[in-house]
Amino acid sequence: MSSERLIYLPLGGAGEIGMNAYVYGYGKPGQERLILVDLGVTFPDMDTTPGVDLIYADISWLKERADRLEAIFVTHAHEDHVGAVAHCHEALGAPVYARAFTANIARRKMEDAGHPPEAVRTVSAWPEQIKAGPFTVGFLPVSHSIPESAALVIDTPAGRVVHTGDFKLDTNPVVGEPFDPDLWAEVAKPGVKALVCDSTNVFSSHPGRSESEVGPAITQLVEDATGMVVATTFASNVARVKTLAEAGQRAGRSVVLLGRAMRRMIEAATETGILSDFPRVISAEEALDLPRQNLMLIVTGSQGERRAASAQLARGKYRGIELKDGDLFLFSSKTIPGNERGVIRIMNQLSEKGVDVVDDSAGLYHVSGHANRPDLEQMHALVDPQIVVPMHGEHRHLREHAKLAEAGGRAGVLAVNGTMLDLSGNAPEVVDYVETGRTYLDGSVKIGALDGVVRDRIRMALNGHVTVTVILDEDDEPLGEPWCDSMGLPETGVSRAGLIEVLEEDLNQFLMRADVKTLRDDDKLEEAMRRIVRQSSQIEIGKKPEVTVVVSRMK
Template structure:
């Protein structure tokens, strides 16, 4: 649930504006509540409280989006009426946002400016450059933000992927070149800082999924994150090689597929089947991709497990493959889903239990972080996007990589980078607001 503000010379630049799902307004209180209390405190959609910047929105130069994941842009349709600033995004991300704005009656009302990779844009005192990077969604970007006080690299979500299924391979030389000019600070992704080594390439998932699915009989259902277009493309190729028809089950999947088609990301030779026809096919010819990998009760996979999906049903001997991780906090919901499926005689496979790579994280592990620090050479490391343990581990990696200063903070802290570096604790009112109960 990202919302970042950079301040200089009396103005602010907002980077990303996301939501969280099935979350409490007060995580600390929720952790200490009993099970029923936790359920009562959860909201379907939660956004960051923008009160601090809303009170000075005339000083907001713009909102810049790094990529199209919900935790980076999902709050824009709900919070923009309070912000009233221009929004800047690259084409794929802009199209995702455009459709979300239309759902809340803001189509054509938000000044949404499309930008291209490597462009330089002057937003108030901030010079912003979009830097191509690899992640688990098309069109991801890091940001190089310059002011007279210094330069900052805002990595957003990233990984080093030499063989991505969509987009270009990670550009080492681009990030090595950043180290040739002083980088005051690097604000970076900490999600996998506790994991050693390198992340798995998205290309490896095709091999793992093909080897997993090829010998299976019965229907195969794969559940993955809807925004992972590369995974959908890999699954379509698996379907083609295993002589199965593939269809998408769930609105978010069909929407992202439609966007990928409109943006030229989806390969023309990969044709999907109509989900309404899948029930008439022999089970060994069916490959379904369904929403609901986190056990969401209203998602397609839960409805299939409960036999209340209007178009399809699963039978004993079918298979459900989870090409995703179980996000912390969703363990109980996923376990309930697994029990329902097993009760129907459906075989299940979690990515955590697979001997083959059937899921790849979109975030950097420890060795990738070390490489980025080696290339960029920032004076200050500011780990973000993770829990305290991840941020502290990220700080250790940065220190061991030769970074002079590292700052571990919390929501609401103000990081002062220049002229005197430091943190002002709880300087900004930070919290969460409910969007949907």
């Protein structure tokens, strides 16, 4: 029996949707040579991560073993798969391999972060393969909602692993390669040890629809509109952006792309040869000189992002363009769970302007980029793996996908972030648990989710803040009375007196009766004053604010 093993370890993306990062290793236990598949981000929200810019997986485990990391392979250019590559490059240092379109996006991110873009290497599609230590990895084309998506064929001494990435079974995806079942059957023919598989739509019981099916409905909607038409979708969905632009062109409208991400994706698709016949677009400045009924705007912000073009148009003007009564706004996208509040806010703001808002509640103007349950069953049958490892999904998705695999007579295993599997034998075995978490990009600084920074920010947002300042003389006697400053708190409480006056009086009473031992000990003094402020505030306003005590001593 071999003393070496094949391991799989998700650091992100298993037990959640987003922030994908999957480690594979081969070798003696504790000495495995490693590769990383995807390194993505997820996005913050004001409720749980206020002020945070981006969130990605805690790579501490991998950073400690960076000398054993052979390479990073990126399946496609969605932010939840490629968004953290530049942020982690300094810590990991490994070469990054991707297909042309994804590599183009990754290089732009590297340049923006001040890292060498040549660290990202372009790879052709299967049958080309890259040697990375004990692994040989090839990019197998698959359809998704972004061009040049790929599954990975990972050959190891313990057998072949197929990592699907995000995928759907679309034989007519408008832009990019169609799903080719014959090619996949050819790859599966030698036998597949494990299929590590997308689980996002495991609860959708109907077969997935083709991207080409939304074109006619969108075209009809645009042709019937009488005012300006604005449409938003994921900027990365190049096929949808093209469909929208062509609908505008067919209706005799001039097309305008608004939003940096939208323009960047179309530029990348054009530079890499994926797009060659995109309709002509005009600038926002040129649009101002045209009748509004002759315009079709395609804008960023389908998920309610506050700074994106959609939100700015809903609030007022963007680049001089303003929406008015009788205009049409189309959400050609699905709202990601957690983003509903922002999207609904924009819809209501648009409605207040008299704009007709159309979403995809009827299923006419959007199709998913992920495989539905019947498609997953078809993939299982086509690849016929010994083991199915569900990934890219919340816990309930992974659990249901594992049940689906077992119902088909295959071993299914539930492995959430931090679960290390040994895939070497005939059945998967959990061999270790690794502590995982999240890293926050907060402005220009990286902080840990457990560092307390965001926790304190949330507590201040919920409870307000009081700063207490007291000065003590050379004899440790209070020099005058303490004073307070507050933020985020009402001016008066239930006593009708000013909150600050009440706090200062209670603190002064405490100082007048405090013993010498307390007055000489900064820690005891701060703790006592903090407790008084919180207790008095609770009585006055029903809240216990966060308190900062500043003790100054004269020498």
